[in-house]
Amino acid sequence: MNNLEQAVMDAHTAFWQGYAERDLDKRFSVCADDVTFFGTGIHERAVGKFQYREMNEQGLKQSPQPFKITLIWHHLRIFGDIAWVEGDSEWAQGIGGRISKDLIRQTTILKLEKGKWLVKHVHGSEP
Numbered sequence: 001m002n003n004l005e006q007a008v009m010d011a012h013t014a015f016w017q018g019y020a021e022r023d024l025d026k027r028f029s030v031c032a033d034d035v036t037f038f039g040t041g042i043h044e045r046a047v048g049k050f051q052y053r054e055m056n057e058q059g060l061k062q063s064p065q066p067f068k069i070t071l072i073w074h075h076l077r078i079f080g081d082i083a084w085v086e087g088d089s090e091w092a093q094g095i096g097g098r099i100s101k102d103l104i105r106q107t108t109i110l111k112l113e114k115g116k117w118l119v120k121h122v123h124g125s126e127p
Contacts, residue, residue: 005076008083011117012108016089020069022060028053032111032118040125067093072103081112088127102126 001009011030018027028049037052038045046052074087086107093100109121 004078008076008078008085008110008117011110011119012085015108015119015122016069016071016106019056020067020091022064022066024053024056024060027056030117030119032113032120035119035121037122037124039123063093063095065094067091069104083110083112083117084108085110 014030015027018024018029031049031052033049034047035049035052036045036047037055044055046055068091070090070092072088072090074085077084084107087105089104089106091102091104093102103126105125105127107121107123108119110117111120112118
């Protein structure tokens with residue numbers, strides 16, 4: 001992996017692992033102000049960092065314990081100042097004293113802004 005690819009994947013990792021670690025400051029430190037998100041359910045959508053962070057804060061209230069995200073596979077493409085990372089990951093979460101493992105399909109689009117790769121759009125869903 002070259003330096004450019006590594007920089008994109010570092011931002012991608014901070015974004016997803018920040019969520020798993022329940023560290024929203026880490027997660028949103030790599031998000032653009034105009035980030036957008038949509039997920040599986042009709043209510044799972046956000047426009048802008050404020051709205052998206054609010055959604056994540058509600059998720060933390062419902063499930064405050066850290067969990068593990070394991071990237072099963074990914075494909076990275078870089079087109080100038082735009083990068084696209086798609087892949088599948090396994091989310092292993094403790095729910096009701098048991099470990100629940102879910103397959104999550106995710107696409108993360110990042111843009112290079114002022115020398116920093118920032119998340120601009122996210123799609124995460126259960127296939």
